[in-house]
Amino acid sequence: MATLDLKNVRKVYAGAVEAVKKVDLAIPDGALCVLVGPSGCGKSTLLRMIAGLESITEGEIVIDGRVVNDLGPAERDIAMVFQNYALYPHMSVYDNMAYGLRNRRMAKPEIDRRVREAAATLELAHLLARRPRELSGGQRQRVAMGRAIVRNPKVFLFDEPLSNLDAKLRGQMRVEIKNLQRSLGVTSVYVTHDQLEAMTLADILVVMNGGNVEQIGAPLEIYEKPASLFVASFIGAPPMNLLALKPGEGRPVLVDGTTIGGEGLSFSKEAATLGIRPENLFLVTGDSNGSRPDATLDIVVQAIEPVGAESFIYGDAGKERLVIRVAGKTVVEPGAKIRVGANAADLHIFDEAGKRI
Amino acid sequence: MTKVGGQKDHPVPRAIFPNKVLPYLLLAPQLAITAIFFYWPASQALYQSMLREDPFGLSTQFVGLANFRHVLADPNYLHSFQVTIIFAVATAVFAMVPALYLAVMADKVVRGRGIYRTLLIWPYAVAPAIAGMLWLFLFNPSIGTIAVMLRSLGISWDPLLNGPQAMILVVAAAAWKQISYNFLFFVAGLQAIPKSLVEAASIDGAGETKRFWTIIFPLLAPTSFFLLVINTVYAFFDTFGIIHAVTGGGPGKATETLVYKVYNDGFVNLILGESAAQSVILMVIVIALTAVQFRYVERRVHYG
Ligand SMILES: Nc1ncnc2c1ncn2[C@@H]1O[C@H](COP(=O)(O)OP(=O)(O)OP(=O)(O)O)[C@@H](O)[C@H]1O
Ligand SMILES: [Mg+2]
Numbered sequence: 001m002a003t004l005d006l007k008n009v010r011k012v013y014a015g016a017v018e019a020v021k022k023v024d025l026a027i028p029d030g031a032l033c034v035l036v037g038p039s040g041c042g043k044s045t046l047l048r049m050i051a052g053l054e055s056i057t058e059g060e061i062v063i064d065g066r067v068v069n070d071l072g073p074a075e076r077d078i079a080m081v082f083q084n085y086a087l088y089p090h091m092s093v094y095d096n097m098a099y100g101l102r103n104r105r106m107a108k109p110e111i112d113r114r115v116r117e118a119a120a121t122l123e124l125a126h127l128l129a130r131r132p133r134e135l136s137g138g139q140r141q142r143v144a145m146g147r148a149i150v151r152n153p154k155v156f157l158f159d160e161p162l163s164n165l166d167a168k169l170r171g172q173m174r175v176e177i178k179n180l181q182r183s184l185g186v187t188s189v190y191v192t193h194d195q196l197e198a199m200t201l202a203d204i205l206v207v208m209n210g211g212n213v214e215q216i217g218a219p220l221e222i223y224e225k226p227a228s229l230f231v232a233s234f235i236g237a238p239p240m241n242l243l244a245l246k247p248g249e250g251r252p253v254l255v256d257g258t259t260i261g262g263e264g265l266s267f268s269k270e271a272a273t274l275g276i277r278p279e280n281l282f283l284v285t286g287d288s289n290g291s292r293p294d295a296t297l298d299i300v301v302q303a304i305e306p307v308g309a310e311s312f313i314y315g316d317a318g319k320e321r322l323v324i325r326v327a328g329k330t331v332v333e334p335g336a337k338i339r340v341g342a343n344a345a346d347l348h349i350f351d352e353a354g355k356r357i
Numbered sequence: 358m359t360k361v362g363g364q365k366d367h368p369v370p371r372a373i374f375p376n377k378v379l380p381y382l383l384l385a386p387q388l389a390i391t392a393i394f395f396y397w398p399a400s401q402a403l404y405q406s407m408l409r410e411d412p413f414g415l416s417t418q419f420v421g422l423a424n425f426r427h428v429l430a431d432p433n434y435l436h437s438f439q440v441t442i443i444f445a446v447a448t449a450v451f452a453m454v455p456a457l458y459l460a461v462m463a464d465k466v467v468r469g470r471g472i473y474r475t476l477l478i479w480p481y482a483v484a485p486a487i488a489g490m491l492w493l494f495l496f497n498p499s500i501g502t503i504a505v506m507l508r509s510l511g512i513s514w515d516p517l518l519n520g521p522q523a524m525i526l527v528v529a530a531a532a533w534k535q536i537s538y539n540f541l542f543f544v545a546g547l548q549a550i551p552k553s554l555v556e557a558a559s560i561d562g563a564g565e566t567k568r569f570w571t572i573i574f575p576l577l578a579p580t581s582f583f584l585l586v587i588n589t590v591y592a593f594f595d596t597f598g599i600i601h602a603v604t605g606g607g608p609g610k611a612t613e614t615l616v617y618k619v620y621n622d623g624f625v626n627l628i629l630g631e632s633a634a635q636s637v638i639l640m641v642i643v644i645a646l647t648a649v650q651f652r653y654v655e656r657r658v659h660y661g
Contacts, residue, residue, distance in 0.1 A: 053556050074562040086553035090575045099571075100561035147561075 002064035002077075002154035002187050003029050004050070009059035011045050019045040021211040022059070027204060030185040032178070036198035037208035038234070043191040044159055046208075050189060051157050052076050064154055074103075079148035080157040083164065085140045087132040087147075093119075094128040097146045118146045121180070138169050145177070149184065156181065156188040162197065174200060195235050199223065207231050229354035232275050238312065240348070241281070241322045243274045247352070252295065258318035262295040267349055268357055275348035278312065278325040283332070284341040293341025297322075301336045315340075399640060405633035424634035433610065434618070434635070441614040444528060445592035451532035452588050453581070456539030461569070463540075464547045474544060481537035489602030492530035516604070520611030523604045527612050530603055531596045539584050546580035547573070586650045594643065615639055 004027040011020040020042040027033045035043045048054040050061055052073035060067050068076045079100075087096050094115055101111045119125045122142045132140055141161060148156055161177070162170045178201055181188050192198050198205055199219045207214045207222065207230075215227040226232035232240045244255045248269055252260035260274075267274075284296055299315035299322060306329055313324040313332055324340055332338060349357045409420045428434050463473050480488075495503045498515045507514040516523040550573060558568045597616050600606060606613035606621060613621065616639065623632030 051556075051560060053559075073556070073560045074564075078560065080557070080560050082553045082557060084551065084553055086551065086557040088554060088558075088572060090578075099558070099563075103562035103567065147557075151561075 003027060003062075004033075004064075004155055004187055004189065005060075005062040006046075006050075007060040007062065009046070009049065009061060010057050011042070011049060011054065012057045019211055020049070023213050025206060025213070025216065027187055027189070030187055031203040032181050032188045032190060032201060033204040033206060034190045034192060034198045034202035035206045035208055036192055036195060036234075037214075039193060041208045042211045043193070043208055047080075047157050047159050047189060047191050050076075050155070051078055051080050076155075077153050078155045078157055079151045079153040080159070081144045081148050081161045083160045085132075085144040085161075085164075087140060087143055089132055092129050092131060093124060093135070093143050093146075096132065096143055097150050100147065100151050114150045114152075115146075118150045121149070122146050137165055138173065141165065141173060145180070149180070154187065156186050158188065158190040160192055161190075163192075163194075170197075177201070195237065199235070207234060209234075225356065226275075226348065227356050229273060229275075229350045232348060232350070236277060238278055238323045238325070240275045240277050241320075243276075243317075243320050243322075245271050245274055247272060254318055254320060256318040256320075258297070258320075260295050260297050262293070262344075265295055265344065270351040271349045271357060272352045273350040273354070275350065276322075276342050276346060278323040280342050280346035281322070281324040281340045282342070283324070283326065284339040294344035295347065296339050296341045298337060298339050301332050301334050301338060303334055304330060304332065306330070313338075402633045402636045402640070405629060406637045407630075408633075409630045420630070424630045425638070428631050428634045428638070436610060437613050437615055437618045440524075440610070440612065441593065444524065444531075444596075444612070444614055445589050447524075447528045448531045448535070448592040448596070449585055449588040451528060452535035452591075453539050453584055455532075456536045456584075457543050457577075457581075459536070460540050460543035460547055461573075463544060477540050478537050480534055481541075483534060484598070486598040486602045488534045489527075489530050489599040492526060492533070493603050496526050516608075518608055520608055523608055523612050527596070527600055527603050530599045531592060534599075535588055535591060539588070542580055542584055543577065546577045550576050582653065583650070586646060590643070590646050593646075594639070615642075 004025075006023050006025040009020060009023045009025075010018070012018050023046060025033070035046060037043055045054060049056050052068070052071060052075075056069050060069060062068065063076060063078070088099065091099065097115045097118060098111050101114065106114075115128075116125070119128055122145060124139070124142055124146060127135060127139060127143075132143065135143065141164075144161065158177075162173050165173060174197055177190075190201055192201075202219045204216065205219045205222050206216050209230050215222055215231045217225075222231060223235055226235060226240075229242065233242060245267070246253045246255050246257070252262065252265050252267060252274070254260070282293070284293055297317050299317040301313055301315045302321075303314040305312040305314070310328065311326050311330045313326065313330060315322055315324065315338065322340070351357055406424050407419060407421055408417050409424070410417045459477060463470065463477065466473055483491075493501075495501050496514070496516060498504050498517060504514045513519075514522065516526045554572055554576070555568060558572045563571060593614070594616055596614065597620065600612055600614060600617050601620075604612045606617045615635065619632050619635045619639065622628045622635065
């Protein structure tokens with residue numbers, strides 16, 4: 001049970017690679033914080049600094065009110081699950097889990113009790129005598145989890161723990177990890193580049209880009225109010241439609257001159273990009289009575305992707321490509337001219353620098 | 358293996374040569390070398406081991422297994438066997454332990470890693486006899502630098518008269534040369550251990566020494582076992598040059614290994630039949646060691 005605070009944390013690798021630039025983060029007790037971002041944005045570096053596997057160039061890392069900068073990985077009371085699991089190949093599952101406890105000179109009966117308890121929780125009880133190479137990917141993953149939970153540490157660290165599993169197992173393990181974390185109530189940091197995993201797991205979501213934190217918040221809050229163009233395009237699948245606006249107009253005109261229809265629609269002078277999520281666009285038919293959309297745009301349909309429960313319509317408005325998500329099947333054919341609409345509340349406006357207005 | 362089509366049993370498709378002679382021609386040089394330099398001398402040794410010949414080669418007599426019986430009952434031969442075992446074990450230990458230590462240290466070096474490795478590999482390029490001469494000079498009782506230092510420490514150093522000291526000297530010379538080779542394999546073995554395992558162990562509260570003995574050393578077991586076999590074979594069969602240069606098997610017979618005894622009995626004392634019998638015994642030992650190597654090194658001691 002602990003809080004984890006990062007204060008102005010920075011990391012410069014030898015060779016002057018600035019992997020992490022001034023990260024400030026406060027994780028309350030028991031929360032699951034997910035770091036998400038594209039490859040090379042510094043997620044693993046940040047996690048490894050928390051673990052004590054990487055030195056901290058600047059700033060402070062505080063676990064449970066205690067600055068841990070100068071403590072080794074063993075003294076920080078953390079446990080880590082590695083991407084490749086890092087199970088000891090020459091030890092049985094039992095010994096893999098017991099190793100950390102033995103090193104801490106815990107009494108044998110207590111070690112045995114803890115290992116068996118964790119094995120029962122993770123449904124590993126019948127595999128305790130096996131070597132890691134005799135396990136499936138999912139079982140290895142569970143052993144790695146078991147090795148972390150027997151220690152009963154203050155903080156769990158996960159570095160892309162599910163990326164070696166197939167899609168179905170990944171979904172299953174995601175739920176298990178979430179349940180386990182919640183029932184144990186251990187403060188956790190979880191690194192992933194999969195935005196779906198990030199959205200579903202996080203209590204606190206941290207979106208990183210190029211060593212910087214772009215946005216911190218609850219997953220839905222970030223989804224609904226992305227703080228920057230980067231976050232808008234990174235979170236959500238398919239990604240948000242982003243339309244470049246003619247600069248300095250203050251009117252909804254796209255760069256190529258296409259005008260967005262709608263009454264009383266006006267943007268601030270700094271507006272440079274207009275964003276709309278695919279699911280916030282809807283088809284406007286001639287006989288739509290009553291509800292009139294705040295903004296409309298005429299597009300030419302290029303392609304349809306039916307995926308069963310929903311369909312994606314790809315279309316062009318002038319030079320811009322848009323995606324529209326509609327429920328079920330759609331009757332629209334490629335080549336058709338359609339009008340799509342959106343509500344003003346669903347429009348995201350970004351300035352020249354990519355910041356939300 | 359599942360059969361496909363039910364016609365051929367080969368799991369791997371066989372290369373088919375349209376020309377029936379070409380494959381044999383391509384193999385011919387290798388076969389010729391093996392035949393001339395291995396099968397021919399081996400069969401000669403086998404043949405001679407069953408003959409008794411006088412030193413002048415005037416009369417030859419077929420004696421069956423008498424040479425073997427004689428050799429195996431000879432206390433000198435058994436003594437030589439004992440010398441060889443001591444020599445091989447000591448050489449393997451002193452060639453492997455420092456090599457492992459150096460490899461672990463070199464693995465920790467971040468800057469100039471390549472230079473350290475290259476320098477540590479060089480001794481392997483030194484010819485055995487030269488290595489022997491080097492050690493002989495260093496330890497020569499009258500002119501050797503190290504001999505002087507030893508004497509100033511109060512050790513009466515005289516490998517020309519003292520058997521155990523002579524043994525120490527040949528072991529040192531033989532092991533020294535082999536350290537480079539072992540170092541190379543240990544470095545490769547260390548690199549094959551995923552870094553995350555060591556990191557996981559350090560998070561699990563294992564200090565540096567503990568990590569070495571509980572994680573790194575067990576994971577190096579395949580490499581170590583392989584090197585143990587290689588070094589034993591080396592000490593048994595490849596150290597003739599060193600022993601010849603340093604002690605010549607003496608003093609007395611203190612450093613006369615089995616291979617050296619084959620040479621002594623055959624070429625110096627001209628007891629050809631028994632010398633041949635000894636080399637047949639050696640051949641059996643090599644075959645046994647190679648079998649062990651194939652069976653265990655390539656299959657058993659393997660982590661995945
Ligand atoms: N040991 C190192 N020495 C120098 N540069 C490094 C080192 N490790 C990482 N980097 C650099 O630091 C940056 C961040 O790397 P990091 O591993 O933290 O990325 P990541 O967000 O985890 O990416 P991924 O999703 O691909 O794992 C990268 O530009 C990388 O090249
Ligand atoms: Mg990473």
